[in-house]
Amino acid sequence: MERIGINKDDILVRANSGSVCDGKKCKVLLVVRWPVGGIRTFLKYLVTFFPSDRYEFSIIGSSTEGMAALKADLGEFVANWELIPTDGNEMRGFLSAVWNLDREHRFDLIHAHGFTSVISCLVAALATSSPLICTSHDVLNNQQFSGISGRIKKLILGAALLRCKLVHSVSRDAETNLLSHFPVIHHRSLVVENGVDTSSFATAVRTDLHETFSIDPAAKLIGFFGRFMGQKGFKYLVSAIEIIQSREVHPSLHVVCFGSGAFIREEQAEIKRRGLDHCFTFAPFMADVSGAMKGCDVIAMPSLWEACPLQPMEALCAGVPFVGTNCIGLREVLDGTPAVVAEAADAESLAKGILNALNQGREAFEEFVPQAIERFDARTTAQASMICMKRFYVNAPAYLAGNEW
Incomplete structure (x- = not known):
């Protein structure tokens, strides 16, 4: 057949x-x-x-x-x-x-x-x-x-x-x-x-995450939306933030994490061990994260593999700068979009990708929204x-x- x-x-x-x-x-x-x-x-x-x-x-x-x-x-x-x-x-x-x-x-x-x-x-x-x-x-x-x-x-x-x-x-x-x-x-x-439901992300009202979680208003917000398990590559995001923080001149960054998973406690303990707990906030469960996505300066997805992730589709429909890896599944979604692509399982590449996405700003992503709505x-x-x-x-x-x- x-x-x-x-x-x-x-x-x-x-x-x-x-x-x-x-x-x-x-x-x-x-x-x-x-x-x-x-x-x-x-x-x-x-x-x-x-x-x-x-x-x-x-x-x-x-x-x-x-x-x-x-x-x-x-x-x-x-x-x-x-x-x-x-x-x-x-x-x-x-x-x-x-x-x-x-x-x-x-x-x-x-x-x-x-x-x-x-x-x-x-x-x-x-x-x-x-x-x-x-x-x-x-x-x-x-x-x-x-x-x-x-x-x-x-x-x-x-x-x-x-x-x-x-x-x-x-x-x-x-x-x-x-x-x-x-x-x-x-x-x-x-x-x-x-x-995805493109309209709900395109028209979502931005959540002020600085105010919601009492974060320094000057900090650039990096959003992580995913489960805390090996596949999602969260440890590489932690290492990327550590790399950026180690430089003499670096932007003030704060990661807001929206997700759950069996290894969340271990991830939190590792962040504390590295002395980075002041750079991370773990948000409670949210059924609708569209407004939270719009409240981020960059959304990072450091996955090691995916089937066909919805998160980049949602972020691109919301017009939010996005950095993801070139892993299976994710690369297919990011192809032909303004998203910044980093090497999978490479904290240095992810750190550069985050900084590039911050420097690039929202304009290219906001211009891409109509195409994202049609495509996704x-x-x-x-x-x-x-x-x-x-x-x-x-x-x-x-x-x-x-x-x-």
């Missing part, structure tokens, strides 16, 4: 070739093992585009702060919520919950978000007739599959992906990465790039996703088929 790609005519032919709901209300189960920022945003944009009189959504997800935020966003659009406690037995809980809920409701489609989510659907996919699709929101690396346990994980993930009718990647980089590990699924792979609009992403997946999410609104991309 020819691999599915983003070709409008080809997608429409394929999208109209199958049906599972046969004219009745389509019941869809969304499985979200880790409801982190990118997945929550994707679901918020996608689910709200489906008419409630023709689709009924249920969600199984981890009982976390992120899921609470998703429930606040989608409460009126989702009929059933099944929250699994984060007590160390999540996988067992997910396997059981997906199986039981599918037996009860007989879903027309199970849509897993993330690799651990699709694994948790494997038992149900093997034992029921409900079709399974997966949206991959991350990239894989060889270390994940090292040793005996790693090979077992790869076999299980491969089996789950082979049970999927479609495997959707959110960027070309992410798809290339996935197929390098599982080339056997090439015939059911498709790419639909991520998008989530409506395009949602419509493309609906058309691509119409063979399973049947009866998508007819007007979508007539829209130009």
Whole structure:
């Protein structure tokens, strides 16, 4: 079978070739093992585009702060919520919950978000007739599959992906990465790039972060919006600030961190050990960070790898100077934008990038806003996703088929 790609005519032919709901209300189960920022945003944009009189959504997800935020966003659009406690037995809980809920409701489609989510659907996919699709929101690396346990994980993930009718990647980089590990699924792979609610970031009212967090008004504010885990490269941002601070003449900088994660305490301890705690503020959880983004002088994203990050799209739509790394996924989003690109895992390069972005100022980024709005609009992403997946999410609104991309 020819691999599915983003070709409008080809997608429409394929999208109209199958049906599972046969004219009745389509019941869809969304499985979200880790409801982190990118997945929550994707679901918020996608689910709200489906008419409630023709689709009924249920969600199984981890009982976390992120899921609470998703429930606040989608409460009126989702009929059933099944929250699994984060007590160390999540996988067992997910396997059981997906199986039981599918037996009860007989879903027309199970849509897993993330690799651990699709694994948790494997038992149900093997034992029921409900079709399974997966949206991959991350990239894989060889270390994940090292040793005996790693090979077992790869076999299980491969089996789950082979049970999927479609495997959707959110960027070309992410798809290339996935197929390098599982080339056997090439015939059911498709790419639909991520998008964001461009208008909410373009029109957001700037939050005065100096006043909110009692920061020296003369300090230039560097925003960090992300989880505190190795992938996000936060330690390189800390080192970059240390490098800048070590120079005889340096600007007054203050990093405001918006995020959470298992290693936040360790990161805070390391900052204190280096004597840099006066340069960092850790903000409480914010469901809407659009105003906070506009309150930054520069947003820094020192990631080591990404699938298709939303943060640079949001920042560019807000007209805020942005510096990111040339890592997989992130480089694809930054290509053709005024963003400053630094070498991944290189604190010196990141320090230079931050200073370059500060010197460059807002003008080029504000001028780019109209292009960012057009390029990163989530409506395009949602419509493309609906058309691509119409063979399973049947009866998508007819007007979508007539829209130009």
